[in-house]
Amino acid sequence: MGAHARRAARWAVGRLAAVEGTVASAARRLGVAWAAVWSWVGDAAQQVADDPKRVGPAARPGLDETVTGSAGRLRRRRYVSAAVDAATGQVLDVFDGRDAADVGRRLASQPPQWLAGIEVVCCDPHEGYRSRITRARRDTHLSDSVKIAADAFGIVRLANQALDGARRRVHNETTGHRGRKRDPLYHARKLLLTGAERLDAAGWDKMLAALDAADPADEIRECWVAKEHVRDIFRADDPLDAQQHLDEAIAWCEHPSAPPELATLARTLRRWHTEIATAVRTRTSNARTEAANARINHVKRSARGFRNLRNYRLRILHAAGPKARQPQPVTPIRTRRPSLVA
Template sequence: MSDATSPIPVVPAITAANLDTFARVDVLGLEVQAQQVWPDKTILFCKPTLPDNTCPDCGRLGGWHDTFSRWFTHLPVGRAATKLQVSAPRYRCRNCGKVWRHRLRTVAEPRSKLTRSAVWWALQEVVLDHSSISAVAAVLQSAWGTVHDAVTELGQQVLINHPERLDGVKVIGVDEHCWRHTRHGDKFVTVVIDLTPIRDDTGRSRLLDMVEGRSKEVFKSWLEAQTPEFRAGVEIVAMDGFTGYKSATAEAVPDSTTVMDPFHVVALVGDKLNQTRQRVQRELTGGRGRKNDPLYKARRLLHTGIGLLTSRQNIRLDALFAVEDHAEVEVTWGVYQNIIAAYRDKDRAAGRAALSKLIDSIKAGVPKGLAELAQLGRTLHKRRDDILAFFDHPGTSNGPTEAINGRLEHLRGIALGFRNLTNYRLRSLLEAGGFRPQLHSHL
C-alpha cells in the first residue's frame, strides 16, 4: 500500500490546455508541461509561450544559449499553495555576444517571488476579505515580508495613489486616533475622513489619510499639501471641540464651513454630567462611589435618552432626584437631555432654535456651585456657530469618523498590533480607504 502522504509523481499535463486555463497560467504567458501534487501544495512545471530574444544592448535577435529555472508562488487552489517552476531560455546575441535571461515580465515584477495574479489575489484578501498579511502568507507558503512588500506596492499603485481617489471630496471629518497603547512614543495620529457619501446618501465614509501627531499644524500641513482644486472643493469640515482643527481649517480652507458635530457635542455634555455626578458623590460620601451608592448605581441610567427609558428606569430616576442633595446632578442631567432632544427633533428649524436658546440660557447664568455647567456654557457659546451649523448642513456628523476609528481598532486586532506607523497607515488606507476598483477582474 502506497504512503498517503507521497506526492503524485511528475507526469506530463495530458490536458495541458485545460490545466493552463484552470490554473490561470495562460494569462502569465506560460504553458504547463507537467504537474506534481502534494497534500499541501501543487507544483506546475511551466515554460514561457513567447520568446524574449531581442538583445537589450543592440536590439538584434539572439539565439538559444542554455536554460535556467525560476520558482514563483501562484494563485492557491482552495487553501493549498501553487508553486510554478518555470524553465526559460537564456539567449546569446549573434551580433554583440551578450548573454541574457528571458525576463519573464508577463509572469511577475522584477525580482518578485509572487506571480502578478498571486499579488492581486493577496491584495483582494487583505482589502476585501480583511485577512491579515500573516494569514495570506500562510496560504501562499511565502514569507511575511514577501507578501507584505508585494501587497503594499500594488495597493499603493492602484488604490492609495490612484489619481482619482480624492476627486469629488466636499465634506471631510477630522479627528484624533490612538494607533498604539504604549508608554513611550507618540500614540496619536490625525485621521481625515471623506464624509461626502454620507451627506449625499451615496455610500459609506472612507479614510482619506492618516498623519502622525494631533495639532493645528498637523492638519493645516495636510490641507496645504493637497492640490488647490481639492481645497477649493472642500465645503464643510466636521470636527470635535479641539480649537486647533478649527484654526487650521480657517487658515487653509477659509471658504469652508466648520461644523462641530452632534457626536462630540453630546459627548462633551455627557462628560460634564459625569463630572458633576462624581463631584456630588465625593461631597456626600467623602470618597469615590461604591456599588450600592445611588449616584454610582445610576451612572449609566443618567446617560440614557428620555425616550428610551423604561417605566422601571423612570421610577429609579424619580427616586434619585427626590433627594435634595442630588439637585445639581438633576440640573445638569436636564441640560444633557434637552440637547439630545434638540438634535433628535425632526423639525430641524425647531431643533436649531431650541439648542440656540439652551446655549444662551447656560451662558447667561447657571445655579451657583455648578462649575461644570458654567464651563460647558462657555465652551458651547464659543463654538456656537459651529454647533448650530449642523442644522443647516445635514449629514455632516463626525459619527462615521468614529466608525472608521472602530474599523482601525479591529484592523489592529487582526494584525495583533503594529510597531511601524508607516505600515499601519498603509494597511489602514487599504482597510478603510474605500476606493476599490474591481479587484476580481484582475485574477
C-alpha cells in the same frame, strides 16, 4: 511569479483587505517570510492609494483622530487623523498628528481643484482642527465661504461627561467612597445617560428614585437637564428652534447656582456657537466618519499596533478601498424523501 505564488498572493491580499489577520499570520500560514507577504500586500495597497479615481470631489469632508501610540515615561501620546467624506464614508487619506500644523501640511498638499470644491468641514470640538481650517482660508486655495460644523456626537459627549463627572463627585462627597453595586447613583448611571425619550416608566421611576435618595443639592439633576438641552439642539428640525435650544443650554449652564462641571460645558458651547449652528443648518455630522474610524481602529487592533506610519496608512487605505462583490454561497437543503409515493 508562478501560478502557486500568484494564488498565494491573491489569498494574502484578500485576507488583509478584509482585516481577517495580520501580515505575520498570513506568512506563517503560507510558510514564507514576512517580507514576502508584505511585498504582495504593500504593492496592492499602494495601487489603491495611488488610484486617481479613489478620491473624488468631497464637498463635506470630516476629520477625526485616533490614538496610534500610547503615552509612556519618555514619549508622548501619538495621534493619527483621518479625512473622510462625510457624505459617503470614503476614507480620503490618513496623516500623522492632529495639531494645527499637521492639518495645515495636509491641506497644503492637496490640489487646488479639490480644495475649491469643499463647502463644509465637519470635526470634533478640537481647537487644532478649527484654527488650522480657519487659517487655511488665507494660506491655501480653500474658499473663504467654507464653513466648519461641530460634530453633534462630540458636543453631546461633552454634556454626558459633565453629567457623569457630577455624579461621581456627588457620590464621593456623600458616601466617601467610589460607586458600588448597591449604591443608587451607581445603579442608575446608565439611565442618566439615556435619552429622555427612550426611558420607559420603570426607567423613569428608577432614575428619579436614585436622584431623590442620593442627590441632596439637585446638582446631578441640573446636569441631566443641561444634557437634555444639548440633545434638543441637534434634534430640532428648524434652525431657529435649534438656536433657541442652544441659547437655553448656555443660559442653564452659566447660571450662578449651576454645578462646576457645567462651567466647562458652557464655555465650549459659547466658543463653538457658530459651528454648532452650522451643523444644524447644513445637517452635517461625523456619523460616517466615526464608522470609518472604527474600521481604522479594527486595522490597528488586528496588527497589535503599528510603528511604521507608512505601513499603517497603506493598510487602512487597502481595507477601506473598494471590494469585489462576492455572492453569499447557498447551502443546499436536503429534504426528506417521502416514505410513500402515490
